[in-house]
Amino acid sequence: xxxxxxxxxxxxxxxxxxxxxxxxxxxxxxxxxxxxxxxxxxxxxxxxxxxxxxxxxxxxxxxxxxxxxxxxxxxxxxxxxxxxxxxxxxxxxxxxxxxxxxxxxxxxxxxxxxxxxxxxxxxxxxxxxxxxxxxxxxxxxxxxxxxxxxxxxxxxxxxxxxxxxxxxxxxxxxxxxxxxxxxxxxxxxxxxxxxxxxxxxxxxxxxxxxxxx
Ligand SMILES: [Zn+2]
Numbered sequence: 670x671x672x673x674x675x676x677x678x679x680x681x682x683x684x685x686x687x688x689x690x691x692x693x694x695x696x697x698x699x700x701x702x703x704x705x706x707x708x709x710x711x712x713x714x715x716x717x718x719x720x721x722x723x724x725x726x727x728x729x730x731x732x733x734x735x736x737x738x739x740x741x742x743x744x745x746x747x748x749x750x751x752x753x754x755x756x757x758x759x760x761x762x763x764x765x766x767x768x769x770x771x772x773x774x775x776x777x778x779x780x781x782x783x784x785x786x787x788x789x790x791x792x793x794x795x796x797x798x799x800x801x802x803x804x805x806x807x808x809x810x811x812x813x814x815x816x817x818x819x820x821x822x823x824x825x826x827x828x829x830x831x832x833x834x835x836x837x838x839x840x841x842x843x844x845x846x847x848x849x850x851x852x853x854x855x856x857x858x859x860x861x862x863x864x865x866x867x868x869x870x871x872x873x874x875x876x877x878x879x880x881x882x
Pocket of ligand 1: 734759787790791
C-alpha cells in the first residue's frame with residue numbers, strides 16, 4: 670500500500686485552545702482504536718520536527734509506567750507535539766511529576782491528565798512481593814497504599830496470582846488519580862472549573878486496548 674503521510678503539521682495554539690477535555694479524551698480513545706486495528710496514521714516526522722521547533726501545544730499529559738511494551742504515543746496514535754508523557758515505574762506521582770503536570774496544564778495548555786496503568790506490570794508485582802533494591806525500594810513503597818486497598822481479596826495475595834496483580838494495577842491507577850487531586854491545588858482547581866479533566870485508564874497488553882477506568 671502506497672500511502673502519502675497523512676499528518677504533516679503539529680497542533681497549533683488555536684487548535685489546542687478550541688479543544689475541550691472531553692474532545693481530547695475522545696481523540697485518545699479514537700487513536701487507540703486505530704492502534705488496536707493496526708491502522709496508525711502515517712506521519713511525516715521529519716517535516717513535523719521542523720514545524721514544532723517554535724513551540725508546543727500538546728493536548729494532554731499522560732503518566733505511564735516505564736514498561737517498554739507500552740509505547741505511549743503509538744498507543745494513542747499521536748505524534749510530535751501531541752502529548753506530554755511522564756514515565757516512572759508503576760505510574761506513581763511525586764512532587765516532580767505533579768510539577769510537570771502543573772506545567773503541562775497551567776502553563777502549556779494541556780486539557781487532560783491521564784494516568785495509564787498496564788496489565789502484567791512488573792513494578793506492581795515487585796511491590797506485592799516486597800522487593801528490596803537500592804532506590805527501587807522507595808519507589809515501590811509508593812505502590813503499597815494500592816495493595817492495602819485490595820486487602821479484601823479472597824485468593825492468594827502474591828505476584829503469582831494474576832487476579833490479585835490485576836486488581837492492584839487498577840487500584841494503583843485510582844490511588845494515583847486521587848493523589849493528583851489531593852496533592853495538586855493547581856490541577857484540582859483547574860478540574861473544578863472545567864478547564865481540565867483528570868482520569869485513569871488501563872492498558873490491556875494482550876490486545877493493546879485502553880479502557881478508561
Ligand atoms: Zn509497569
